Amino acid sequence: xxTQIDDPRIxxxxxxxxxxxxxxxxxxxxxxxxxxLVLRTDGEIVSQVEPHIGYLHRSAEKIGENLTP
Numbered sequence: 001x002x003t004q005i006d007d008p009r010i011x012x013x014x015x016x017x018x019x020x021x022x023x024x025x026x027x028x029x030x031x032x033x034x035x036x037l038v039l040r041t042d043g044e045i046v047s048q049v050e051p052h053i054g055y056l057h058r059s060a061e062k063i064g065e066n067l068t069p
Contacts, residue, residue, distance in 0.1 A: 017043030 022039040040048040 019047075 020041050022041060024037040024039055026034050026036060034054050036052040036054070038050040038052070039046050040050075
């Protein structure tokens with residue numbers, strides 16, 4: 001909703017902000033379990049972050065050792 005003030009060139013916007021939960025990550029489906037953040041935002045300001053950390057090491061090197069001759 002725009003409201004006009006004394007100067008007709010200046011328009012002031014009345015912006016309503018609500019709290020919102022944003023699920024951020026993982027960035028690609030094949031990176032399941034790496035890092036996920038649950039953000040609580042109020043407009044553009046992040047007020048709380050809850051990290052969910054998964055397993056970063058999946059023994060890919062050890063699996064590769066067993067598959068090579």
